[in-house]
Amino acid sequence: MRTSEHKPSIRTQNQRLGGLGAFFPWLQTEEVSPLSVITGSVLIVIIFGLLEPRFLSERNFVNLILQMSGVFTTAIGVVFVLLIAEIDLSIAYVGAVGSVTMTLLLREGASDWPWWLAVPVALMVTTLIGLLQGTIITKARAPSFVVTLAGLLVSSGVVLILTTQFSTAGTLVIQDPVVLGIANSYLPATWSWIVTIFSLVVFSVSLLLRRQSRVRQGLAVSPLGLSVAQIMMMGLAAGGAVWYANRDRGVPVVAIISLVLLVFWSFVANQTHFGRYVYAVGANPEAARRAGIDVDRVRILVFMISSFMAGVGGIILASRLRSVDTNTGGGNLLLNAIAAAIIGGTSLFGGRGRVYNALFGALIIASVENGMGLLGLPSGIKIVINGIVLLVAVLGDALSRSTRNNSNLVS
């Protein structure tokens, strides 16, 4: 307890954000990050749009959706892991194990499995790897950094073995039309509108229903006009995106898949007991344990989620490339997925973050890569810029955390 005469001024979220805090209720919560990522996204759009007008074209918009899909889905799993203050370094190569397994099972003239067997089996394999890693981390009390690093190495070795063992060239081509369709097909225009309107209706209904239940329980609730405005903004954004995409190739199927997963995992994180437990374990594991939460089980399940989503991301990436090879899982995927979750606002130290962080983070990373690719920048400069973007994002988050702390009376 402070006893000095100088009391720190209480600056609420509302006052710092000005009117915006009143307009967007979720900005009044702990995280200011949505504001900084939105600002960041707008800045990126403006800068690249000025430098190369084609950045704003419909075609590039669809490109961007396709290019962010792999990182986005993987990052959803990363959010869960970061929420419990752990790390999973194996995601890129575990995803590769998943996609290589799927491709091997799909091979015509060899195993020749149908896609509806190959894909779930591949995802089961990756989830089992997550189960294994999670179990080792909790039962052996080993640091997740080391265990998942071992997972990274083992998985990369397995990828190498599988790709060289079952082919004389190390590259396995995917021929199954459904799997290829995952990342390479688009919704027909009418369907895209049906899906959009349907989702909007569901979103509005759930928003209003939640509002109703809060009113019934006597909790504070934002004015009705605000909720309506939220729905309208969401509708405008979704409608605009769909209209824009339809002017090019249409809404990519992979976008629908990723968004469905986003909604599902957001629901799990925000509306289920398990989700609450995850946040509790992340904020204070000891307190969670004393509250009766099975911390070990939560941890294991989180690592399973991470590996499962890594598998989904890996399959999406393989579908995009239409093949897997000895280099699958390499490159910047690991770094980008973790950076996406953090840039989107998830804290490295646990307890803070939302699943939709993955969306904004992946959007920022992918749009920077996309814009730089359009400008034809040399590789060295691109790498430097990527690093700077990550640094700025992390600094922004650190700064907002410190000002948030300063606004507390009791330190």
Place this chain on the structure above:
Amino acid sequence: MISPRQWAVLGIMLLTLAGCQGAAPGDSPAEADSPGSVWVLLPDSATSDRWETDDRRFFEQAFQELGVDYTITNAEGDARAQQTQAEQAITAGAKVLLMVSLDAGSGAAIVAMAREAGIAIVDYDRLTIQGPGADVYVSFDNVMVGRTMGLVLEPLINDLPGTPHVVLLNGGTTDHNATLYRQGYYEVAAPYFERGAWVLTADQEVPQWDNQQALLLFEQILTRDPEVSVVFAANDGLASSVIAGFRNAGIDPGEAGILISGQDATVGGIQNIMAGDQTMTVYKPLKQEVYAAAEVAVRLMNGEPIDDLTGGRTIFNGTNEIPFVALEPIGVTAQNIAQTVIADGFRSWDELCVGEFERYCPADR
């Protein structure tokens, strides 16, 4: 007075020192007589499928035929690991190192290490362009590789209507060979760019030859210039990313008459050529390269001359002229698949004619 305990410690220290003296490396007579071995330092499994799937097995065959002790290691893209492997080689009694360097700096360091240990070092496939250089360079004429791409595509490009838009999609420049390939096809294309007969849309390197990166980069190049009609892709992996990029943009490269080059004659590459999506690939008879390198290694081990292998040819590594055993690459198109890669046993119809590619295969195979 020195206590008994102190005597004991002193005694142990003296014994240890004596033991160390006895075990000084290179002193044992057994080592001086042993013929030594050849160590092959492969770079990685990621930038190209060839190292683990082809080079390794051909080296095993070659060294077994020549009756030489050998060890083959792979640094998995880590330059420090390669230096450690070189140290292990020297410790294990290697007389010759066959190195595929990961980058100029670490390559030069390993060359220096080998010189210090008094063993021979051969630059295999990749030239170390820093420092005094290795003893011999065994490789395909990599500028010739690029030139072959250019020479095969040149008449086809000139047959295209209008002004062709050309993209150079190069390998990552930490691999010096990527620079040489580009030199080769740029040599052929430069006069046309200068005249304005062809338009250079992009001259882009793909770091680490990463195919996923290549896909993203090419998608953006295509967005910037939708009229790309020619792509010099530095290898088959990059070519497949280019094809995927065109497909994602709704263009069928085969139907649209897009010209795409490649290298390595991988299964995927040949399949793309059969299907008409890729125009050509460069076949480097790896078996020839491996056997040539193995022969050079054995000659160096026995102190025999290698002039008949180099033909007096040298290559400048930036500091010195290095004796160069140069092998000739072969251009492969849809017309000569059977005569080249199939006839050599490098590829088989069975592995190529899978699934949707079955219909492009000759009926009598």
